[in-house]
Amino acid sequence: MTCFMKPHHEDITQEMWQKIDAVIETNKNTPGAVITALRECQEIVKYLPVELIDYIADGMNLPGSEVFGVASFYSLFSLKPKGRHTIKVCTGTACYVKGIREVINRIGNEYHLKEGGTTIDRRFSLECVRCLGACGLAPVMVVGEDTHGEIAAENVIKSLENYK
Numbered sequence: 001m002t003c004f005m006k007p008h009h010e011d012i013t014q015e016m017w018q019k020i021d022a023v024i025e026t027n028k029n030t031p032g033a034v035i036t037a038l039r040e041c042q043e044i045v046k047y048l049p050v051e052l053i054d055y056i057a058d059g060m061n062l063p064g065s066e067v068f069g070v071a072s073f074y075s076l077f078s079l080k081p082k083g084r085h086t087i088k089v090c091t092g093t094a095c096y097v098k099g100i101r102e103v104i105n106r107i108g109n110e111y112h113l114k115e116g117g118t119t120i121d122r123r124f125s126l127e128c129v130r131c132l133g134a135c136g137l138a139p140v141m142v143v144g145e146d147t148h149g150e151i152a153a154e155n156v157i158k159s160l161e162n163y164k
């Protein structure tokens with residue numbers, strides 16, 4: 001069983017460490033399993049703090065730089081904490097023309113949130129994405145699994161207040 005010294009990290013509980021050890025144990029002797037291990041550990045912690053990446057590297061007997069390289073290469077992995085709700089705003093042409101920029105500004109001002117950032121209370125993360133394929137509903141915002149079409153800067157905050 002993997003039992004390296006656990007680094008202290010405020011976002012990783014004892015229970016999470018146990019699950020992380022189990023993931024490492026399952027994957028450590030499988031060539032190319034580092035992506036699986038990172039993905040499963042991210043599911044446990046919700047992101048990949050650098051201390052966790054080092055721990056996974058030690059457990060899997062791989063150089064830290066290699067594991068860090070994989071984690072930072074794939075967009076599937078997040079090295080920073082995410083909010084409970086991810087707001088994706090479409091910056092494709094149709095949405096842009098219909099005023100998504102004002103929507104983004106309104107969200108940014110209300111929650112002190114930048115593109116690619118997360119609020120301090122980890123309620124929201126904000127991502128700007130390319131065309132979501134719903135141009136007929138422009139401008140479009142997706143929160144978690146919910147698509148909000150024809151969203152206007154005046155009422156975007158009211159919609160977001162439903163997500164606690």
Ligand code: FES
Pocket residue numbers: 090091092093094095096130131132133134135136138139140
């Ligand atoms: S441009 Fe926004 S959904 Fe297509």
